[in-house]
Amino acid sequence: QVQLVESGGGSVQAGGSLRLSCAFSGRTFSTYAMGWFRQASGKEREFVAGISWSGSNAFYADSVKGRFFISRNNARNTVYLQMNSLKPEDTAVYYCAASLWGNGSQRSTFDTWGQGTQVTVSS
Numbered sequence: 001q002v003q004l005v006e007s008g009g010g011s012v013q014a015g016g017s018l019r020l021s022c023a024f025s026g027r028t029f030s031t032y033a034m035g036w037f038r039q040a041s042g043k044e045r046e047f048v049a050g051i052s053w054s055g056s057n058a059f060y061a062d063s064v065k066g067r068f069f070i071s072r073n074n075a076r077n078t079v080y081l082q083m084n085s086l087k088p089e090d091t092a093v094y095y096c097a098a099s100l101w102g103n104g105s106q107r108s109t110f111d112t113w114g115q116g117t118q119v120t121v122s123s
Contacts, residue, residue, distance in 0.1 A: 009117030022096030050104030
């Protein structure tokens with residue numbers, strides 16, 4: 001079965017950057033679309049970014065377009081989320097997710113989740 005392990009979270013000041021990583025194991029990574037979601041305290045989990053199995057297509061929430069960038073390395077079984085120009089409203093637990101059937105854009109197709117990593121942005 002698929003296992004996902006996130007890393008790279010932490011605390012940063014507004015305007016700073018962080019890069020999250022998600023290590024994938026258990027199945028053939030290159031057959032899965034991957035995504036990042038986040039959940040702020042008291043709010044529902046929301047889609048942040050997704051990427052197709054090949055890496056050719058990437059999708060972003062409007063709130064992060066132009067600031068966050070998703071990428072993947074199929075040789076290393078890893079997906080990344082580069083987060084720039086961070087804002088306090090980006091504070092949340094960030095989750096990596098895998099989708100065998102989707103192209104990375106449909107939230108409903110993600111069915112395997114990591115444990116999450118905390119990102120805190122201070123003003």
